[in-house]
Amino acid sequence: MTWLITGGAGYIGAHVARAMTDAGERVLVLDDLSAGFPARLPADVPLVEGSALDGDLLKRVFAEHAVTGVVHLAARKQVGESVAQPTRYYRENVGGLATLLEAVAEAGIKRFLFSSSAAVYGNPDVDLITEDTPCAPVNPYGETKLTGEWLVRAAGRAHGISTVCLRYFNVAGAAAPELADTGVFNIVPMVFDRLTRDEAPRIFGDDYPTSDGTCIRDYIHVADLAEAHLAAARRLNAEDASGDLTVNIGRGEGVSVRELITVIGEITGDRRPAVVEARRPGDAPRAVASAALAAEALGWTARRGVREMVESAWQGWLLHHGGRSSG
Numbered sequence: 001m002t003w004l005i006t007g008g009a010g011y012i013g014a015h016v017a018r019a020m021t022d023a024g025e026r027v028l029v030l031d032d033l034s035a036g037f038p039a040r041l042p043a044d045v046p047l048v049e050g051s052a053l054d055g056d057l058l059k060r061v062f063a064e065h066a067v068t069g070v071v072h073l074a075a076r077k078q079v080g081e082s083v084a085q086p087t088r089y090y091r092e093n094v095g096g097l098a099t100l101l102e103a104v105a106e107a108g109i110k111r112f113l114f115s116s117s118a119a120v121y122g123n124p125d126v127d128l129i130t131e132d133t134p135c136a137p138v139n140p141y142g143e144t145k146l147t148g149e150w151l152v153r154a155a156g157r158a159h160g161i162s163t164v165c166l167r168y169f170n171v172a173g174a175a176a177p178e179l180a181d182t183g184v185f186n187i188v189p190m191v192f193d194r195l196t197r198d199e200a201p202r203i204f205g206d207d208y209p210t211s212d213g214t215c216i217r218d219y220i221h222v223a224d225l226a227e228a229h230l231a232a233a234r235r236l237n238a239e240d241a242s243g244d245l246t247v248n249i250g251r252g253e254g255v256s257v258r259e260l261i262t263v264i265g266e267i268t269g270d271r272r273p274a275v276v277e278a279r280r281p282g283d284a285p286r287a288v289a290s291a292a293l294a295a296e297a298l299g300w301t302a303r304r305g306v307r308e309m310v311e312s313a314w315q316g317w318l319l320h321h322g323g324r325s326s327g
């Protein structure tokens with residue numbers, strides 16, 4: 001059994017590669033290094049440098065390495081960029097996936113795991129988001145993830161491939177400092193970046209209908225997320241695993257922006273008060289997963305809390321940024 005992890009040199013992919021190799025799975029990574037770093041990979045994991053959009057390369061890799069399952073993480077992931085460059089996002093995230101699934105079907109590979117996102121839901125007005133909550137993405141990035149899910153399930157049915165789509169909620173933290181997220185696109189690194197610049201953290205809107213007026217999100221430690229991939233791979237490895245599964249990966253617990261900034265202040269020792277700015281268009285007041293299906297179908301539940309996420313992310317920030325701001 002050999003798993004190909006696309007995007008395996010990225011933030012989440014490297015955690016997945018480590019969790020799977022630690023658990024004894026044979027793993028190979030394909031990454032074009034547009035946003036990834038080879039140094040994140042365990043020494044015994046081979047890296048093929050190239051694009052998941054390159055059908056000929058995929059065929060060669062599948063044949064040469066006798067790949068039996070694919071974990072597809074390679075994608076563009078910035079919401080704002082997807083609004084500015086929708087055709088690029090559709091080409092890379094959806095077109096690339098179609099190329100990959102064609103190669104998977106042709107190679108006779110029967111297991112496929114897809115990185116989806118809570119962005120498929122848009123802004124539903126519910127307390128807990130279940131997998132049955134209607135999907136209505138509000139930006140091209142979310143649209144490419146929802147279209148990707150449709151494509152994965154349709155190709156699975158047509159070609160007898162067992163599939164799992166994991167809808168990640170807000171990912172944070174690091175299993176080790178060298179694996180940390182080096183981008184400044186999510187709230188935890190964004191607050192670190194502000195503090196490092198000697199600026200106050202920003203809160204976009206404190207007049208939402210929530211307990212403290214700030215937006216509520218479901219944060220998931222990347223090490224827990226990696227273990228969810230392992231559980232999904234094990235399900236796909238099982239002889240009787242067939243069909244498709246689409247499942248939320250979150251903790252089922254909401255944390256407000258203000259609460260998160262308080263924890264960041266305690267851990268960094270920089271407790272300066274946040275400044276409140278205008279709401280950002282498109283921000284949902286609340287987005288919290290129901291984690292029930294993941295527990296039932298994968299036997300997986302998140303174990304790590306927000307404090308552990310922030311502590312580990314801060315160690316990674318210090319390693320990569322050394323007290324300097326990102327730019």
Ligand SMILES: NC(=O)c1ccc[n+]([C@@H]2O[C@H](COP(=O)([O-])OP(=O)(O)OC[C@H]3O[C@@H](n4cnc5c(N)ncnc54)[C@H](O)[C@@H]3O)[C@@H](O)[C@H]2O)c1
Nearest residue numbers: 007009010011012031032033034035036051052074075117
């Ligand atoms: N980080 C989050 O909070 C989050 C939340 C929900 C979903 N996701 C999804 O998880 C996946 C991984 O995200 P991440 O945060 O690790 O991002 P990342 O940018 O750190 O990792 C993506 C990796 O894919 C590689 N890559 C991109 N396009 C490629 C291509 N065409 N061929 C080969 N490699 C390519 C990049 O070099 C990078 O190593 C993405 O699909 C993303 O949409 C992330």
